[in-house]
Amino acid sequence: MSVKLFCILAVSVRFSMEFSDWRIPANTIMCSILQNTKCEFKQNWTNAEGVKRHLDAGKPEIQFFYFCNENRTENCDQWVDENNVPIESSSKEDNLVNETFTIEKMSIQILGDYVKIPQEKGDKKLIIE
Ligand SMILES: *[C@@H]1O[C@H](CO)[C@@H](O)[C@H](O)[C@H]1NC(C)=O
Numbered sequence: 001m002s003v004k005l006f007c008i009l010a011v012s013v014r015f016s017m018e019f020s021d022w023r024i025p026a027n028t029i030m031c032s033i034l035q036n037t038k039c040e041f042k043q044n045w046t047n048a049e050g051v052k053r054h055l056d057a058g059k060p061e062i063q064f065f066y067f068c069n070e071n072r073t074e075n076c077d078q079w080v081d082e083n084n085v086p087i088e089s090s091s092k093e094d095n096l097v098n099e100t101f102t103i104e105k106m107s108i109q110i111l112g113d114y115v116k117i118p119q120e121k122g123d124k125k126l127i128i129e
């Protein structure tokens with residue numbers, strides 16, 4: 001094989017590998033704080049207790065949002081920390097309406113990964129970047 005052809009092959013393989021990295025993985029929803037004014041996390045929430053998020057820069061790093069229902073009436077429909085203590089600095093407007101969990105305000109503090117709790121097969125993950 002000629003050196004030139006080898007180079008072309010190597011470059012195109014590298015390019016396609018990078019290209020597959022850029023693609024959004026299956027079952028992932030992306031929101032960008034540069035493009036979105038709010039973020040909609042749509043999926044089947046039938047068995048959901050809430051949402052867990054792992055933040056890149058926001059504090060605390062791990063936060064939970066439990067939906068209010070007949071079994072949970074306290075510290076619900078708001079972001080809490082791992083000790084179930086409400087996080088005062090977090091948005092009070094985020095909530096689940098029908099099949100959409102909406103994060104109302106984009107900011108650097110909310111960048112990170114969001115998953116449903118409990119996590120089930122086929123669930124979607126949300127990334128805010
Ligand atoms: C949503 O999930 C529930 C529980 O897993 C399931 O019974 C239901 O069929 C699902 N709904 C849709 C629209 O997929």
Ligand SMILES: *[C@@H]1O[C@H](CO)[C@@H](O)[C@H](O)[C@H]1NC(C)=O
Pocket residue numbers: 069070071
């Ligand atoms: C509340 O708890 C009961 C008993 O554990 C359970 O059957 C029911 O599905 C729960 N309801 C919700 C909305 O999680």
Ligand SMILES: *[C@@H]1O[C@H](CO)[C@@H](O)[C@H](O)[C@H]1NC(C)=O
Pocket residue numbers: 097098
């Ligand atoms: C949620 O669903 C109910 C019943 O299907 C509907 O009446 C209501 O308009 C929906 N709300 C939103 C905000 O889409």
